[in-house]
Amino acid sequence: MAIGPRNRPHFLLKDNGAVEPYRRPNRKIDPPALPLRNRQAHAQALAHAVGAAVAAAEQQLAAAGVTAFETRGFYLEFDLPASERAGIDQLANRQQKMEVVAVREADGDAGGLKAAVFVPERAKNYFLNKIEQYRATDTDKGRPRNEPLISRIDTAQLASARSLFTDGDELFPQHADVAVWWEVWLREGRRERFEAMAAALEIQMRQHAIRFPEREVVLALASTVTMDRVVARSDTIAELRRAKDTPAFFTGLGGAEQRAWTDDLADRVQVSEAADEVAICLLDSGVRRTHPLIEPVLSVDDWHTINPDWGADDTPAWQGHGTRMAGVALYNDLIDPLAAQDPFEIRYCLESVRILPPGDAEENQPDLYGAITGEAIARAEIQAPHRSRVITTAITSTNHSRGRASSWSSSIDQLCFETDAQRLILISAGNIRVDLTPADLLVRNDLEPLDDPAQAWNAITIGAFTNKVDVIDAAFAGYIPIAPAGELSPASRTSVSWDRQWPVKPDIVMEGGNLAHDGQNPGEPIDELRILTTHFRPENRYFSTIGDTSSATAQAAKLAAEIMVGRPGLRPETVRALLVHSAEWTPAMATRITNCHGNKTQLQALLRRYGYGVPDLGRALLSANNDLTLIIEDEIRPFQREGTGSVKMRDMKLHMLPWPKEDLLSLGAEPVEVRVTLSYFIEPNPGERGWTRRHRYASHGLRFQMKTATETVDEFRARINQAARNEEEGAPVNVGEGWLLGTFRDSGSLHSDFWRGTAADLAERDAIGIFPVGGWWKEKPYLDRYNEQARYSLIVTIRASNAAVDLYAAVETILTTKIVAEA
Known part of the structure; x- marks a missing residue:
C-alpha cells in the first residue's frame, strides 16, 4: 500500500455527538407458538409432580427444624423443552420473592433445560394454584389461564445440590461423601447466613470473596451430601460450580549469558522524567528488581505481594516467569536493544504484584483469583493513585469455559468497568499444554479454547503469532519451524469452538515465538525461535528466553503503555480501541481471509483464530495524508424508566463526520477503505440463569451504523431506530x-x-449512529441502574492507499473552520 509517512496526530473530536431520542416504530409482534399439550392430562401429571415435590419439601423442612441462619423455603427444579427458554422468565415472581437461581442443559441426548427456583414456604402452593387455574379456567380469549407458563413446563421435582450445579456434567463430584472445593454463588445478602451454616456443618471456606450485582461468590470445601443439606435447609445458594482457578502457563528455556551486553545496555537506558505517570503493572510470580535492566524502572515502593509471607521477589518455583515478563514489557525482544548503540528511552514505570504462592502444595489449591486480582490491583493503585495503568497477567486457569463467564473473568470485567480508575487490563489467551507437531498446527489451535479468564468482555485478550522461522544453530541442523512466517504461534489458543454469542477472542496477536522439530519428534522451544529477555537470577545469568502468549501479552502491555504516554488523558476504552483499530492481519492471515470468498462461517472462524491481527504503534498514534483517523470519546444514556413502569430505550447519538466531500468526489471510482471501531465497558451480572432476554450478563450493549450514500439524515435516523x-x-x-x-x-x-467502496460513494457516508440494545440495566429495573450513563469511544479511519490528494489537510481545514465559526 502506498501510505504516506505517519507524521500527523489523529484528530480528537470533542462534543461531536448529537443526542437523538429513540423512537420505537409501531409493530405488531406475534408471540411464538406454545407447546401443544393435552390440557387435562398435562395439568394432572404436572400437579402430581409439583405436589409430590412440595410434600417432600415440607417433610424436609419439618425434619430440619429452624435455626437463626435458616430461612423457610425450598428449591424446585423444573424441566422445560429446549425450545421453550422463554418460559424461564415466567418461573420467577418478585412479589412472591421467588427467584430463578440456576439454569443448565439437561443430561442425556434428549436435551432440554433444567431451571432451579427458590420458593418461600408461604408461596408453596403458588405453582399448584397456577396449574389448577390452567386446568379449569379460560381467559377472555378462550385459552387456558396461565398457558404461557404451564404449557412450557414438562415436569418438576424437589431440587438438590445437583440442580444448582451449572458446570459440565463431568465436573460434578462422582462420590457424594468426598469433600471437594465448590465455587458457591450466593444470593444477594446471604453471605453471613451461609457462613453461619458453614460453621455449623464444619464446612471449610477460603478467605476471598467476589461481589457482583445480585451475587457473591465464595469457595467452600464440602461433600455433595453436606452441600445437599445446605440446599435443603437454607435459601443462601443460587448456583454451584467446581473451584477451578489454579494458575497454569508455559515457562521457557535459558539463553545466552553476557554481562558486558547487560552493562552496555544499562548504561544507555534513559528513564523519562514523566515515567511516573504511566505504569505497566505485572500480576505474576514477582520480579527480581535487582536485575540491572529492571532496577531503574521498578521502585521498591512499587514492588508488592498479596501475601507478606511470600515476599515480592521472583522465585525458582515459577522459573522466573515474572522477571521474564518484565524484561519483555520494558524492551520487547532484548536482541535489538542489546545490539544497538543509541540511547534506549523508557517512558513509563514498572509495578509488580506477586500473586503466585511459593512452589509447594499451596500452588495447586484453588482460590478465587478474581478476588486476588482485585486485591493485587488495589495494592498498586493505593501506592500511586495518580497513574494510568496497563494491568497485565499471563496467569490463566485450565478452566475452559468456551466463552461462558466465570467468577474470575467477571471480576476482570468489573475491574475494567470501574471508570474512576484509569486501568486497562490485558490477559493472555493461554497455551496448549501438550506436545505439538506440524500436523497439529491450526487444527489443534482451533479445537483448544481459551483459558479462563481470557473470555472477559472488557479486557484485551492477547494471542500469539510468529515471524521467527530461522534455525541457524548447528546444534539443531535439520530442524525446521512448525509455523510458517506470519502464522499463528503453535501453542496459542483460540475461540473458534465458541458459540457466536460470545466475544471475538483473542482481540489481537503479538510475537510468541515458534517451535522447531526434527521430522520425528514433537516440536521443541529452541532459543533461536523465542524472545530474549531478563533472567530472574542476575547473580548467575542475565538473559533467559520466553515465548507463547506470555511474551505476546508482555509486548502488548508495552504497546498499550506507549499509547498512554503518546496520547495522555485518553480513556482506557480508547486505548483498547486503538490497540484493536491499529491491528492488521499478516500476509499469511490476510490470504486465508481473502480465500474465504465471502463465506461468513469461514471468516468468523478465522477472526476467532487471529483476532484483528497485529497492532502497530505508528498506526495507533499517527495519521498520514491519505490514511487519517478520527477519535471520538462520548457517552450516552441508554435507558429510562417511565414512572413505575418498564424501562425503555432512551437515547441514541448521531455523529456527523467532517468528511472531505469535495476531495473524495474528485477521486471518483478510486477504491477507499473505512474502518470503524466502537469500544465500551459493560458492567457484568454473572450467574447461569438461562441467558434469556431478562437474564443477561452485560449491563447494556451499543451498536454502530453508518449512513449510506443514498440516505438522507432523516432516513438514516429511521434506519437506526429500526x-x-x-x-x-x-x-x-x-x-x-x-x-x-x-x-x-x-x-x-x-x-x-x-x-x-469507491471514494465517491464514501463522500456521502458522513454520519455514524450509536444506539443501545438491551441488557440487565434495562431488564432488571429493581437494581436501579437504568439511569446510568454509558461511556464509549469511537475510532474512524479513512484510507485511500493510492490517492495523491491530502485528505488529512482537508479534514483539518473543515475542523478549523468549524471552530472559528463557533467562536
Whole structure:
C-alpha cells in the first residue's frame, strides 16, 4: 500500500455527538407458538409432580427444624423443552420473592433445560394454584389461564445440590461423601447466613470473596451430601460450580549469558522524567528488581505481594516467569536493544504484584483469583493513585469455559468497568499444554479454547503469532519451524469452538515465538525461535528466553503503555480501541481471509483464530495524508424508566463526520477503505440463569451504523431506530453493503469492521449512529441502574492507499473552520 509517512496526530473530536431520542416504530409482534399439550392430562401429571415435590419439601423442612441462619423455603427444579427458554422468565415472581437461581442443559441426548427456583414456604402452593387455574379456567380469549407458563413446563421435582450445579456434567463430584472445593454463588445478602451454616456443618471456606450485582461468590470445601443439606435447609445458594482457578502457563528455556551486553545496555537506558505517570503493572510470580535492566524502572515502593509471607521477589518455583515478563514489557525482544548503540528511552514505570504462592502444595489449591486480582490491583493503585495503568497477567486457569463467564473473568470485567480508575487490563489467551507437531498446527489451535479468564468482555485478550522461522544453530541442523512466517504461534489458543454469542477472542496477536522439530519428534522451544529477555537470577545469568502468549501479552502491555504516554488523558476504552483499530492481519492471515470468498462461517472462524491481527504503534498514534483517523470519546444514556413502569430505550447519538466531500468526489471510482471501531465497558451480572432476554450478563450493549450514500439524515435516523428494534427483538439487522464482518462484529463490548467502496460513494457516508440494545440495566429495573450513563469511544479511519490528494489537510481545514465559526 502506498501510505504516506505517519507524521500527523489523529484528530480528537470533542462534543461531536448529537443526542437523538429513540423512537420505537409501531409493530405488531406475534408471540411464538406454545407447546401443544393435552390440557387435562398435562395439568394432572404436572400437579402430581409439583405436589409430590412440595410434600417432600415440607417433610424436609419439618425434619430440619429452624435455626437463626435458616430461612423457610425450598428449591424446585423444573424441566422445560429446549425450545421453550422463554418460559424461564415466567418461573420467577418478585412479589412472591421467588427467584430463578440456576439454569443448565439437561443430561442425556434428549436435551432440554433444567431451571432451579427458590420458593418461600408461604408461596408453596403458588405453582399448584397456577396449574389448577390452567386446568379449569379460560381467559377472555378462550385459552387456558396461565398457558404461557404451564404449557412450557414438562415436569418438576424437589431440587438438590445437583440442580444448582451449572458446570459440565463431568465436573460434578462422582462420590457424594468426598469433600471437594465448590465455587458457591450466593444470593444477594446471604453471605453471613451461609457462613453461619458453614460453621455449623464444619464446612471449610477460603478467605476471598467476589461481589457482583445480585451475587457473591465464595469457595467452600464440602461433600455433595453436606452441600445437599445446605440446599435443603437454607435459601443462601443460587448456583454451584467446581473451584477451578489454579494458575497454569508455559515457562521457557535459558539463553545466552553476557554481562558486558547487560552493562552496555544499562548504561544507555534513559528513564523519562514523566515515567511516573504511566505504569505497566505485572500480576505474576514477582520480579527480581535487582536485575540491572529492571532496577531503574521498578521502585521498591512499587514492588508488592498479596501475601507478606511470600515476599515480592521472583522465585525458582515459577522459573522466573515474572522477571521474564518484565524484561519483555520494558524492551520487547532484548536482541535489538542489546545490539544497538543509541540511547534506549523508557517512558513509563514498572509495578509488580506477586500473586503466585511459593512452589509447594499451596500452588495447586484453588482460590478465587478474581478476588486476588482485585486485591493485587488495589495494592498498586493505593501506592500511586495518580497513574494510568496497563494491568497485565499471563496467569490463566485450565478452566475452559468456551466463552461462558466465570467468577474470575467477571471480576476482570468489573475491574475494567470501574471508570474512576484509569486501568486497562490485558490477559493472555493461554497455551496448549501438550506436545505439538506440524500436523497439529491450526487444527489443534482451533479445537483448544481459551483459558479462563481470557473470555472477559472488557479486557484485551492477547494471542500469539510468529515471524521467527530461522534455525541457524548447528546444534539443531535439520530442524525446521512448525509455523510458517506470519502464522499463528503453535501453542496459542483460540475461540473458534465458541458459540457466536460470545466475544471475538483473542482481540489481537503479538510475537510468541515458534517451535522447531526434527521430522520425528514433537516440536521443541529452541532459543533461536523465542524472545530474549531478563533472567530472574542476575547473580548467575542475565538473559533467559520466553515465548507463547506470555511474551505476546508482555509486548502488548508495552504497546498499550506507549499509547498512554503518546496520547495522555485518553480513556482506557480508547486505548483498547486503538490497540484493536491499529491491528492488521499478516500476509499469511490476510490470504486465508481473502480465500474465504465471502463465506461468513469461514471468516468468523478465522477472526476467532487471529483476532484483528497485529497492532502497530505508528498506526495507533499517527495519521498520514491519505490514511487519517478520527477519535471520538462520548457517552450516552441508554435507558429510562417511565414512572413505575418498564424501562425503555432512551437515547441514541448521531455523529456527523467532517468528511472531505469535495476531495473524495474528485477521486471518483478510486477504491477507499473505512474502518470503524466502537469500544465500551459493560458492567457484568454473572450467574447461569438461562441467558434469556431478562437474564443477561452485560449491563447494556451499543451498536454502530453508518449512513449510506443514498440516505438522507432523516432516513438514516429511521434506519437506526429500526436496527435498534430489530436487535432487541432478535430480528435480522441490516448493516448495509460493503462491510466485511456485518452483524458478526456485534458480539462482546468491542466492535470493529471494515467497509470498502469507491471514494465517491464514501463522500456521502458522513454520519455514524450509536444506539443501545438491551441488557440487565434495562431488564432488571429493581437494581436501579437504568439511569446510568454509558461511556464509549469511537475510532474512524479513512484510507485511500493510492490517492495523491491530502485528505488529512482537508479534514483539518473543515475542523478549523468549524471552530472559528463557533467562536
